[in-house]
Amino acid sequence: MPKTTKGVEAAYDKAAPLYNLMNHIYFFAKDKRFRSMLVERLNPKPGDTVLDICCGTGLNFPFLLQKVKIRGTLLGVDLSSEMLQQAKRKAESEGVNLVRSDAAHLAFRDRTFDATLVSFCLKVTPTYEKAIEEAARVLKPAGRIGVLGNHKPSGPLRFLGIILTKVLSAMAKIDYEVNLKEQLSRKFRIIEDKKMYGGLVQSLVGGKTSNHLPTVNRDD
Ligand SMILES: C[S@@+](CC[C@H](N)C(=O)[O-])C[C@H]1O[C@@H](n2cnc3c(N)ncnc32)[C@H](O)[C@@H]1O
Numbered sequence: 001m002p003k004t005t006k007g008v009e010a011a012y013d014k015a016a017p018l019y020n021l022m023n024h025i026y027f028f029a030k031d032k033r034f035r036s037m038l039v040e041r042l043n044p045k046p047g048d049t050v051l052d053i054c055c056g057t058g059l060n061f062p063f064l065l066q067k068v069k070i071r072g073t074l075l076g077v078d079l080s081s082e083m084l085q086q087a088k089r090k091a092e093s094e095g096v097n098l099v100r101s102d103a104a105h106l107a108f109r110d111r112t113f114d115a116t117l118v119s120f121c122l123k124v125t126p127t128y129e130k131a132i133e134e135a136a137r138v139l140k141p142a143g144r145i146g147v148l149g150n151h152k153p154s155g156p157l158r159f160l161g162i163i164l165t166k167v168l169s170a171m172a173k174i175d176y177e178v179n180l181k182e183q184l185s186r187k188f189r190i191i192e193d194k195k196m197y198g199g200l201v202q203s204l205v206g207g208k209t210s211n212h213l214p215t216v217n218r219d220d
Contacts, residue, residue: 003126003173005102009079011173012056016082019057027197031059034148034196034203038117039063041192041205042146046070048114053103053135054078054121058087058096064117065094077101079125104130108138115139119148123178129186136187136208145188145206149180153199161200180204 015022023031039060044050044067052060055076064074075097078084084098091098101107103118104127116135122128135145150168153161168174180202181193188206195202 003175005079005104005126008124008126008173012078012080013082015172016057016080016086019083019086020059023059030197034201035060035119036063037196038119038146038148038203038205039067041203042115042117042144044068044072044115047072049073049112050075051106051108051113051116051135051138052076053106053116053118053131054125055087055098056080056083056120058090060117060119061087061090061094061096065096069094073097075099077103077106079103103127104134106134106138110137111140111143112138113140113143115144115146117146119146120150122147122180122183123149123174123176124172128178128183132183132187139208141208143208144191145184145208147180147184147202147204147206149178149202149204150174150176151180151195151200151202152176153195155199160198164200 046068048068050064050068055078058076068074076087077099079102081100084100087098103125116139125131152165165176169176181190181204184190184204184206188208190204191207192205
């Protein structure tokens, strides 16, 4: 059966109470490193306005806040009210604004944000193409996007990858066939493409404006 936005919302509403624990177990707490590295590469400045698209329970917030909290604004959007409910405790005390919204229809004006980040969501949402277009629309001309996504490993972890792919596709609605780099490059110049965690995670950084810097391809 084709995946629908409603189905994804219902799945994450259900998963919300256990999401942080599952994330912790799957990544052995290493996700903190990916998140922090991606935020470093995005490099938001104090005072910037940053959007965390599909923010879930807010696991990126601590890293983003470290960068923008002096005069800056951090907004998180997500489709699932239960995921946002989990994010709320952290968000309220830190002054993060949360909005329930579909990433494919963002209620923000063009060129509002200095940076945006989408972690572990583009392979989840059936409307990923529209979500990328929306991210480009709301970013300022010099803005950057950071993306993290699950990735099928090659090499020695290939067999583990096949098992994980099957389990996560069913449980977390992840579509491993979506090629993040290809999709992102429709709207962004790819600045960095990096595989981490034995190739199970891909990290991409894109810039809205074009210049002549080549893409950096790196594997950890
Ligand atoms: C795997 S979780 C990732 C959450 C968070 N970004 C993280 O890194 O932990 C995927 C999230 O994407 C959200 N999501 C999926 N499709 C969405 C859409 N079209 N618009 C907004 N949020 C969406 C889900 O509700 C869920 O919170």
